Amino acid sequence: MLQHIPGTGPMYEAIRRVINDKKLPFREFDRHNRAALITDLSGEDYLKTALSNKKRKEFRRLKNRLEDLGDLKFEGYAAGGNIDLWIDDFMNLEAAGWKGRRRTAFENEENWAGFFKQSTSNLLNAGQCTFWRLTLNGQTIAITIAHHAGARAWLTKITYDEKYSKFSPGVLLVLEVTKAAADDPAIEVFDSCAHPDHPMINRLWREKLSTTDIVISGSSTLSRARFALTCTAISTRRLIRAKAKSFYYGYLKGGSQ
DSSP states (O other): OEEEEESSSHHHHHHHHHHHHHTOOEEEEEEEEEEEEOOSSOHHHHHHHHSOHHHHHHHHHHHHHHHTTSOEEEEEOOTTSOHHHHHHHHHHHHHTSHHHHHTOSGGGSHHHHHHHHHHHHHHHHTTSEEEEEEEETTEEEEEEEEEEETTEEEEEEEEEOGGGGGGOHHHHHHHHHHHHHHTOTTOSEEEOOOOTTOTTHHHHOOEEEEEEEEEEOSOTTSOHHHHHHHHHHHHHHHHHHHHHHHHHHHHHHHHHO
16 A cells, blocks of 8 residues: 555656556555645735735735734744743644644654654754744744755644634745745645645645555455455455544534533
8 A cells, every 4th residue: 555645757657667566456546636836826816826916915904813812923933942941832832732632633642742842843954844923922823834855845743822813823934934935946836735635735736746645466366356355355445434433523522522
């Protein structure tokens, strides 16, 4: 099982060549397109093409309302900054929101927290990830982390202070990140890593990247019937897991109200 691989491009084509040359049974699962930022436009010009005048006006209004409450700033992590403060800022805000209530925030599990702190610190030191945040009167109200390698970047996680949800701080942060990334010549492709039907990012980032899972038989001699049975089992397991997850979180959310 090769999971979350590009659904087009050199890697996908190389895998398909090996499959075809060795005549291996295979099947793809969950092929879909997700939002990405791929543009030669400036950040301001990109948002003008992606958003209607009405939407841009609404986001300006929300930003102005936040600015009425105090000093609103957009900041990015700078090399040499205090890494621990940025990591703690993210983890604390995430734990205070819905992920904390669902017990899926990094702080809810000691091993998750340790892994996130160590890996993020290593990547920040290596220049392979960054943070961006919105602060209001010095307090973080939205923060996101992105990873990058070469000319590609991945918008990995975002969290925001739910006390300010009526101002859409998460969206306002992504708008600023969009401008910063579009204006950065080092970033050619910015993958949202979002669900294909994500309502927020699909409105802002209009390009698409294809991704898929591929199950490949280890032998060309495996019977087609056995391979088909294996694929049916995989499909059934995925369906049951999705239903169970939906029920669990739906029940938990209903119980917390």
